[in-house]
Amino acid sequence: MKTRAVVTGGSGFIGAHLVKHLVRKGWSVRVIDNLTRGDQTRLQPVLDDIEIFNVDVRDEDAVTKAVSGADVVMHLAAINGTENFYTQPELVLDVGIRGALAVVNACRKANVPDLVLASSAEVYQTPAFVPTDENIALTLPNSLNPRYSYGGSKIISELIAFNYARDHWRKVQVFRPHNVYGPDMGTKHVIPQFIIRAASSSSNNQQTVPFPIQGSGHETRAFCYVDDAVSGILRMYEHGVTREIYHIGNDEEVAINTLANQVGAAMGLALQIQTSEAAEGGTVRRCPDISKMRQLGYEPRFDLRTGLERTVQWYLQNMDRLPMDGLL
Structure with missing residues (x-):
């Protein structure tokens, strides 16, 4: 049944x-x-x-x-x-x-x-x-x-x-x-916003583009x-x-400036990261311990590079149908 x-x-x-x-x-x-x-x-x-x-x-x-x-x-x-x-x-x-x-x-x-x-x-x-x-x-x-x-x-x-x-x-x-994260996750999260921002900044065919981020870039996530x-x-x-x-989750902890550079690499771009003040209430470091799930036989299969390549590809192919108001 x-x-x-x-x-x-x-x-x-x-x-x-x-x-x-x-x-x-x-x-x-x-x-x-x-x-x-x-x-x-x-x-x-x-x-x-x-x-x-x-x-x-x-x-x-x-x-x-x-x-x-x-x-x-x-x-x-x-x-x-x-x-x-x-x-x-x-x-x-x-x-x-x-x-x-x-x-x-x-x-x-x-x-x-x-x-x-x-x-x-x-x-x-x-x-x-x-x-x-x-x-x-x-x-x-x-x-x-x-x-x-x-x-x-x-x-x-x-x-x-x-x-x-x-x-x-x-x-x-x-x-x-x-x-x-992954393909078709909307535009309200950090990875799609980075992809959209990088694509917009590179529209003049520059291979090295200025790239503003919120915070110091040393904040981490997994x-x-x-x-x-x-x-x-x-x-x-x-x-x-x-x-x-x-x-x-995945316990591959990464700094946000590293994340931005990996997004750029997946798009064939070198990003000149420009830092700014962090949002009030943000968290400096976050990464899960997934030992409990591993005891059930769970193991992430996708590293960040592979996942970003798939996600970047989807966003670049669907850029014309994404809502852009207030993103850039």
């Missing part, structure tokens, strides 16, 4: 890749997405194989109907993107918190036994230890800074998943993705290619245990 899954935010970046992966595995898949930020074209290869419910994840009654009969709900719907944390904190909180409550209540009403909830590395802000394991304290440094609207909503979502419906679940798991992230989510669900938290 096919596993019946519902993916909220299933036309978003990670959600769409997850949906396509589940279909390839032979699962029965429904998608909940009101397309506020998602893009149904991401699902074009599997549209004939899935059901799509164009409803708001905060609409508990509609979500209850959509999840009826499911074995697992994978709740990925959120307002992501650092730019949105600063500019739309009310919406980030509303979708994050009311969406989580609606999904959990819908699962209880429809007797869905399993829940997989997407959290975020943002719950740590500036972690006490790097690489960071899943047991480090969660942090909300300053409730006045709108950046923390996203991390705060994810902390609350985890509490909802584990405690609000504590006795309902056969299996409930939380994964914290760390800087997942970037996970989306195919690895999706494989990790499925390995967690199939081999992990209930009431656990898992990091989904």
